[in-house]
Amino acid sequence: MSRATLIVTGADLAEQALALLTDFDIVYAGKAPTEDDLVALCRQHDPVAIIVRYGKVGAAVMDAAPSLKVISKHGSGTDTIDKAAAKARGIEVAAAVGANAAAVAEQALALLLACAKSVVALDARMHAGHWDKATHKSLELNGRTVGVVGLGAIGLRFAKMADALGMRVIGFDPFAKNLPAYIESVDLATLWRESDAISLHCPLTDENRGMLNAATLAQCKRGVVVVNTARGGLIDEAALLAAVRSGQVMAAGLDSFAVEPMVAGHPFQGEAHFILSPHIGGVTSDAYVNMGVGAARNVLAVLERQRTTAA
Structure with a gap:
């Protein structure tokens, strides 16, 4: 047989x-x-x-x-x-x-910290022989608000780590129930408006494709940090590039992209304030x-x- x-x-x-x-x-x-x-x-x-x-x-x-x-x-x-x-x-x-919840949540935290602390830029400057202590100021996450979009296994794990850093955690997920006390459930408009950092952890659907776009980025605080370890299609990449260049977004830490693998000449390549990884959040x-x-x-x-x- x-x-x-x-x-x-x-x-x-x-x-x-x-x-x-x-x-x-x-x-x-x-x-x-x-x-x-x-x-x-x-x-x-x-x-x-x-x-x-x-x-x-x-x-x-x-x-x-x-x-x-x-x-x-x-x-x-x-x-x-x-x-x-x-x-x-x-x-x-x-x-x-x-x-892969632990792996992806850890990658999101790594990207958030790298953005907030200018890890990549300072590393490059140090290797080039510079000492920027007198001129550089990093972003302190303690006491700031992180908005978590998607509160499944990965989003919940990331939220727990953000809470441990002393961050206020607000979250949006219409399907999430029995959330821990340290997550404040809000609507998306509130999340865009109040977040100092935003981390995406939701599946990609026809309804949420391009949810982070020129209109929603304009609703965010100036200098917000954007992290995406979910799906690239959640973000309008041209709008994000413009927002980073204008300073509306301080930095973006991205592990997923609209088209993968990323091809040579992608607009994000070589851009300051973008920290990129090749969709390896779940690869441990x-x-x-x-x-x-x-x-x-x-x-x-x-x-x-x-x-x-x-x-």
Whole structure:
């Protein structure tokens, strides 16, 4: 009897995850699979499951895999999966929620601190032989307000760390319940108006695409710090560039971008007051294992539930 196939849209999977998937033939799509690559692999192998690391899984990929029952995200963000197409085809979509929460929250804090303390600029100046003690002033975060957009596992963890720094934490999330006492729930207009720093931790949807734009940035305090470790599409990049250049935004710490990977000549490159990282907030050795195991467990849980229901 032939074994079921599972496709990984990446070049590898943690050993701990593979140990859970010994009943499957694992096929790797490589580090940067295109839609055509995935369609070809699905036609060749007809997988029952796909674990999504890189690339997008849309209707064409699903239609090329008639046996497909579950698409499992290696992480928490499922915006690279066409969930409407999956639902229409009876394919379940699952995410490894919280598997990379600590890693991403720490990256957001690192970017916030780097912006507030001019870490990158001062490092470059020191290496060039300068000593700017007499002229430089950093931003103290204690007592200032941070606005957290999205209060899922990552946003909540970041909020806890911001509270530990002595910051006032305000947050917006229409779906969040039973928030800890140190988070003040506010509407977005209040968050834009009162925040000294803003950190984005929400999924990307059609409704919130470009939520941080020229109009909303104009509502913010002058000199606000912007941090994004969620999805690049949440920000109108041209508007952010203009706001940083004008001083409306003091600095931006970004780990995600509208188009990834970032290509040479991107307007942010070489700009002062932008601290950039290549969407690696969730990429730690621990998160790699946690996300792989979470994705594998979701595959097994969905398939088992479907078998039980069919029986």
